[in-house]
Amino acid sequence: MATAVWDPRPGYAPSARELERRRADCASQVWRDPSFALAEVAVPEIGDTEVLVRVVCCGICGSDSHLYQTDAEGYLMFSGPAALPCIIGHEYAGVVERVGRAVRGLREGDLVAAESIVWCGCCTPCRSGAFNQCDRVELTGITTDGALAEYVAVDERQCWSLAALAGRYDDTRLFEVAALIEPLGCAYNGLFVCAGGFRPGAVVVVHGAGPIGLGAIALARLAGASQVIAFDPIVERLAIAETLGADRVYDTAALRRDGVRPRDLVREHTAGRGAEIQVEAAGAAGETVPEMQSSLAPGGQIVYLGRAATETPVQLNGLVSGANAIQGGRGHAGYGIYDGIIRLLASGRLEVAPMITARYPFAEAISALATSVQRTDGKVMVRIG
Numbered sequence: 252m253a254t255a256v257w258d259p260r261p262g263y264a265p266s267a268r269e270l271e272r273r274r275a276d277c278a279s280q281v282w283r284d285p286s287f288a289l290a291e292v293a294v295p296e297i298g299d300t301e302v303l304v305r306v307v308c309c310g311i312c313g314s315d316s317h318l319y320q321t322d323a324e325g326y327l328m329f330s331g332p333a334a335l336p337c338i339i340g341h342e343y344a345g346v347v348e349r350v351g352r353a354v355r356g357l358r359e360g361d362l363v364a365a366e367s368i369v370w371c372g373c374c375t376p377c378r379s380g381a382f383n384q385c386d387r388v389e390l391t392g393i394t395t396d397g398a399l400a401e402y403v404a405v406d407e408r409q410c411w412s413l414a415a416l417a418g419r420y421d422d423t424r425l426f427e428v429a430a431l432i433e434p435l436g437c438a439y440n441g442l443f444v445c446a447g448g449f450r451p452g453a454v455v456v457v458h459g460a461g462p463i464g465l466g467a468i469a470l471a472r473l474a475g476a477s478q479v480i481a482f483d484p485i486v487e488r489l490a491i492a493e494t495l496g497a498d499r500v501y502d503t504a505a506l507r508r509d510g511v512r513p514r515d516l517v518r519e520h521t522a523g524r525g526a527e528i529q530v531e532a533a534g535a536a537g538e539t540v541p542e543m544q545s546s547l548a549p550g551g552q553i554v555y556l557g558r559a560a561t562e563t564p565v566q567l568n569g570l571v572s573g574a575n576a577i578q579g580g581r582g583h584a585g586y587g588i589y590d591g592i593i594r595l596l597a598s599g600r601l602e603v604a605p606m607i608t609a610r611y612p613f614a615e616a617i618s619a620l621a622t623s624v625q626r627t628d629g630k631v632m633v634r635i636g
Contacts, residue, residue, distance in 0.1 A: 252290040253318055254336040255282040255327065274394055278318070278333035283325040285318060285335075287617050292338070295396065295404035299353040302407055304363060307426040307636040309398045310342035310607075311623040312434065313461055313534070317558075318393070319620045330558045333393050340399025341367035341392035344413065344429035345636060354407045362413040364429040364593075365398075365405045366436070367391040368584040372408075383440065383582030399616055401635060411589040415597040424604060427632055428596060431462070431603050434630075435592050436583025438466035438532075441554045443474070444588065445580035446528065451475030454526040456517055457497070458543065459533030460488035462630050463556055465495055465606050467530045472496030473601055476528075478520060482506075482513050483533070487608075491629040494605045513539075517546035530554045536563040540577075544569055553577045606630045 257273055259265055263280045275281035297303050317329035318339060327333070344364040347357050357363065367390060370377050374386035389395045397403060413429050420428055442448065449455065455471040457464045460483035471479050473496075481497040483489050489500040501516060517526050525548035531539050534557035543553050544566055555577060569575065583589065595601035606629040611619040613635045623631045 252292075252336055253285060253287050253339050255285040257281060258283050260324075260326065272334060274332060274334035276332050278327045278329045278331060279322070280326070282327045282333060282335060283321065285321065285327060287319065287620060289614070289616065292400070294402050297349060297351050297404045298406075299351040300406050300408070301351045301404050302347050302354055302357055302363075302410060303349040304343075304345040304365065304398075304403050304405055304410075305348045305636050306343050306345040306398045306400060306403055307634070308344055308430040309340045309633050309635060310430045310434070310462070311619050311631040311633065312342055313463070313623075314341075314393060315339050315620060316623045316626075320624055331393065332390065334395070337393065338396040338398075338400050339392045340397040340633075341390065342430050342433040343398035343403070344426045344432075345398075345403075347410075348402065351407070357407055357410060357412075362417065362425070362429075363410040364413055364432045364589065365391070365411070366409040366584050366589060367397075367433055368582040369395065369406065369409060370584055380585060382584035399633060399635075401613075411593060413593065415593055419597055419599065427607055428604055430632065431466075431606060431630060432589055432592050432596075433583060434462040435466040435470070435603065436588045437463050437556060437580070438470055439588050439592060440583050440586070441530065441556045441578075441580030442467060442470060442528070444586045446552050446554045446578045448474065449476070449528050452477045453528060454478045454480070454517075454521050454548070456480045456482070456526045456529040456543065456546070457492075458482045458513070458529070458531050458539040459535070459557055460485070460492040460500075461532060461626065462606060464530065464532035465491060465629055466603070467532060467556075468492050468497050469495040469601060469603055471528070473595070480517060480520060480526070482539075485627055487627045488629060491605060491608065495603065513542040514546040521548070524548050525551060527551045528554060530556060532556045534559045537561055540565060544575070547573055547575045550574050555579045607632050610634060
């Protein structure tokens with residue numbers, strides 16, 4: 252259970268909607284002095300269209316780490332929306348324990364993974380198919396209770412069957428891999444839905460080898476990139492990036508010491524042309540965007556997936572001259588994203604288990620959070636059931 256103090260920063264005026272629910276649009280502007288504890292709570296009640304899932308595995312996301320971390324003034328590092336107190340955790344897989352009266356597609360005993368974007372289905376974005384941009388969106392484990400718990404209530408329409416994975420993985424590995432579908436979905440959505448994908452033979456550069464960046468690396472290689480180049484300051488994560496398909500990896504801390512710019516390396520490895528796709532998954536846009544923008548191929552795109560509530564310098568003239576674009580992407584709902592990833596995992600063509608480098612029992616979930624903050628692991632996984 253995560254709690255914090257509602258104390259808007261000087262100069263920040265929360266909207267009426269934020270005040271009504273104590274739901275901050277930007278958590279780093281409002282919530283400070285977080286605390287985390289294991290707590291005993293009632294098993295959630297389910298509505299007519301919901302199922303009760305017994306959680307087996309739940310991954311620790313970078314968002315969870317940023318809820319745990321604070322800046323020098325004690326404010327959360329997380330720059331997305333948050334309503335506290337809240338049971339955190341949104342990358343999960345488990346077993347259906349109970350179904351609501353109106354549930355038709357699931358039954359008790361089904362193995363499922365679930366989207367964490369809880370969309371309303373009624374607003375204009377939802378009715379237009381843009382579920383990730385829902386006007387009334389809730390985020391499991393951030394604005395509503397999540398899955399770092401024995402049980403979580405979730406609407407049937409957020410759940411996806413894992414039956415296709417049963418023949419490929421044993422019970423232990425199946426739930427771990429299935430808990431990776433959520434971050435993989437964020438990378439898939441950014442690369443192939445929001446940015447529209449790329450032609451086979453393109454060069455893809457990924458800044459940030461955390462879970463979403465690692466997912467982008469694996470998916471880019473699978474989709475036909477001729478080169479995948481990864482940048483990160485943590486050598487342990489670069490080793491995982493190589494395992495998942497990066498052709499070249501660079502330690503940005505070492506590059507900085509040596510006076511080498513990432514843009515120069517990208518140009519060198521593309522004969523001066525630049526990369527067609529550059530992914531920002533580091534949450535450090537002030538450092539990465541100038542490097543990416545200076546080494547984009549004509550018609551190339553920056554895919555912005557890392558959150559950072561900071562101003563970022565952008566050279567707009569370069570976008571005009573190069574016919575370039577910066578494309579944001581949030582979430583993983585809709586567009587058959589979960590279904591596509593499940594089929595790729597079932598086929599064996601997408602293998603992401605090496606991303607998991609630390610495992611904790613549920614009783615040590617807070618230690619798992621502390622480990623995730625060190626950012627030396629790929630994915631920290633908590634085994635619950």
